[in-house]
Amino acid sequence: MTGTAGGARATAGPSVGAGEETAGGPGETGAAEGGLDARLVAERGTFRLDVALRAAPGEVVALLGPNGSGKTTALRALAGLLPLTGGHLRLDGEDLERRPPESRPVGVVFQDYLLFPHLTAVDNVAFGPRCRGTAKARARAEARAWLDRMGLADHAGKKPRGLSGGQAQRVALARALATRPRLLLLDEPLAALDARTRLDVRARLRHHLAGFEAVAVLVTHEPLDAMVLADRVVVVEDGRVVQEGSPADVARRPRTDYVARLVGLNLYRGEARGHTVRVDGGPVIATADDLTGPAFVAFPPGAVTLHGDRPTGSGARDARRCAVAGLESHGDLVRVDLTGELPLVSDLTTVAAAELDLRPGATVWAVVDAARARAYRA
Known part of the structure; x- marks a missing residue:
């Protein structure tokens, strides 16, 4: 997922997407031997978490969601740091709720x-094996091997005070892996890094996760981390799963405003009839797909062209009068937030934006390229 765009106007979809959204999801992994099988129900004050997670050995699952959505609560429940008030937590067929956190794999x-x-990098990594009964010399030897694999x-x-942020992150990863866990939990592992370091560490982390034979759960609010590192993305909002699927599925077919903003798409929900979707309480959008029934329609900001005057010709019929609500730089483009009967987001070159003399409050005519508007079942 890349980009953050406003303009998504859909309501949340079902707690789990339609069958086309869940390929590679719980339906498949739940039948596999071993791995993670959990339904995490926990309450913290007025907040209630109810999230189902299943993952096969070797699978990396990303929990993606906005701040306060319940991602970290889910991670703490998986780690045993927050007791469940309902549901279950099984790893490789064993009920983990019966084991104290320090004895869980x-x-x-x-x-x-x-x-x-107060400990060196090698002793930080050796700490876990030592706590599990490994002799000091052997634990330190294993720790050195792990540091070598991390390039450290x-x-x-x-x-730690003598390490950079990226080096400290790799030491922390080595320390977690040195205990040979059957479940690896990564809590925003790249959040504390600067942009350049994050790029390098993300690549290294992808390499190490690719060779990890157990289950890994990554908690993040960064869509790029989820897209690059995970085999499957589970989107959590307000304590529940609102969408899940492969990174490509989630990016291509968002089901909530939050996801649409992350992937940079205009998103609406309505009723499809043939190659059109009538937006709930709004106008009709022409689409490339032939569909009937409740549907989402999504298209990128680049599919929205703007005109100073109402266009003539083939685009005139679908032209919509809008007002410019705001402008911002978006890479080498200008992202334009538009209000009107159909709120939209459009991406223009700086030259096009200058020629249109765009400014907040200006009136423009918008045309959506129907060939780039994709409809899919809600």
């Missing part, structure tokens, strides 16, 4: 790493 990489400041062999003797 779970590794956690926290957002701020939580490395022991030359930093084994450094304490």
